[in-house]
Amino acid sequence: MEFVTTGDGSKTLFNAEIGECYHSTHGAVQESRHVFVKTGLDHYVQTTGATDVGILEVGFGTGLNFLQTADFLQDKSFRVEYVGIEGFPLPLSTVTATGYETAVDPKIWTDYLDTYERALVENVQLNERLKLYIDHTLLLNFQSDRLFDVVYFDAFAAVHQPEMWNDAALGHIAQFIKPGGVFVTYAITGNLKRSMKALGFSIEKAPGAPGKREMLRATKL
Numbered sequence: 001m002e003f004v005t006t007g008d009g010s011k012t013l014f015n016a017e018i019g020e021c022y023h024s025t026h027g028a029v030q031e032s033r034h035v036f037v038k039t040g041l042d043h044y045v046q047t048t049g050a051t052d053v054g055i056l057e058v059g060f061g062t063g064l065n066f067l068q069t070a071d072f073l074q075d076k077s078f079r080v081e082y083v084g085i086e087g088f089p090l091p092l093s094t095v096t097a098t099g100y101e102t103a104v105d106p107k108i109w110t111d112y113l114d115t116y117e118r119a120l121v122e123n124v125q126l127n128e129r130l131k132l133y134i135d136h137t138l139l140l141n142f143q144s145d146r147l148f149d150v151v152y153f154d155a156f157a158a159v160h161q162p163e164m165w166n167d168a169a170l171g172h173i174a175q176f177i178k179p180g181g182v183f184v185t186y187a188i189t190g191n192l193k194r195s196m197k198a199l200g201f202s203i204e205k206a207p208g209a210p211g212k213r214e215m216l217r218a219t220k221l
Contacts, residue, residue, distance in 0.1 A: 001094065007210065011099050013062060013090075020160045022061045024186070026211030029103045031186065032068045034209040036152045039217055040184035041069060041080075044150050048180065051078045054146060058164070058173060059154040060084030060134050062098050067112060070130055071104040079129045083148070087138040092116055139164060140172055147178035153185035158192075167195055174199045177220045188216040 003011045008027030015022065024031040036057075045053065057065055066082055073080060095116060101109040108126075115124045115132065123133040135142060139155075151173060155164035163169060170192075177183060183201065185192075186209060193203050193216065201218035208215040 001090075003097070010103060013094070013098075015156070018156050018160050020156050023064060024209060024211055026209070028064060029068065029100075031209040031211075032064050033072075035186045035215055036065045036154070036184060037068050037072050039206050039215065040150050040152060040182055041072065043217070044182045045076075045078055048149075050149060053078055053080050053150060054148040055080055055082045055150045055152060056144075056148040056173070056176060057082070057084040057152040057154060058139060059156070060086035060089070061154070062090060062095055062100070063112060063116070064098070064100060064103075065152050065154060066132065067100055067104045067108060070108045070112070070126065073129055074105060074108075076129075081123075081131045082133070083144070084132070084134040085139055085142050086134055086136060089120055089134065089136055139169055142172070142176075144176055146176075147181070148176055149178060149181050151177055151181070151183045153183060155185075157187065158189070165192065167198075170195050171199060174201070174220070179220050181220045183218040183220070184216065186212060186215050188214050192216060 002014050004014050006012050006025050006028045008030045010029040012021045012023040012028040111126045118124050119132045119134045120136055123131055125131050158165040196218040200221050204217040205214045206217045
């Protein structure tokens with residue numbers, strides 16, 4: 001693992017074993033805000049008026065998408081229960097070295113570092129509007145007795161990790177999305193669109209983050 005400085009000045013991790021960075025080299029923080037928070041969470045709340053939102057993230061990684069979600073919630077009135085799926089959790093020392101304290105409110109950063117390791121084993125209340133649990137498991141082993149409103153699908157690209165994007169993986173995660181729930185990811189391919197349609201989702205091509213023309217937003221019918 002080594003850090004790479006991205007186009008917006010924020011860092012991302014390069015995973016040499018996979019052959020890819022955790023986030024866009026065009027800008028890690030701006031990709032997180034655009035793809036997941038704006039096009040996913042904010043769109044869902046603006047559309048539905050929800051006051052309690054369950055978010056499921058596939059590929060928790062450094063927690064950047066969680067941090068951006070927590071920062072976004074500061075002036076909002078709705079509550080979020082956030083579950084991340086991560087087969088290979090990073091050590092706290094690596095998370096601390098990301099430098100993401102410059103991209104969020106200082107208290108959010110401190111609370112995240114203080115609770116990160118505990119969130120790997122239990123549900124943690126970070127503040128009155130936000131809970132976090134990081135499930136240390138592989139995608140196909142993930143189980144939950146609840147349905148989620150928003151899925152952040154942030155796996156490594158299909159060219160590097162095709163098993164995360166096949167019909168079995170997508171079908172497994174789709175069963176945990178409630179009707180009207182939203183699935184968002186930075187990618188958009190013909191295979192992905194066909195798979196999501198076959199799973200009972202409507203498909204939208206949304207503007208992508210810098211470096212990508214389009215991204216996928218899918219709503220469960």
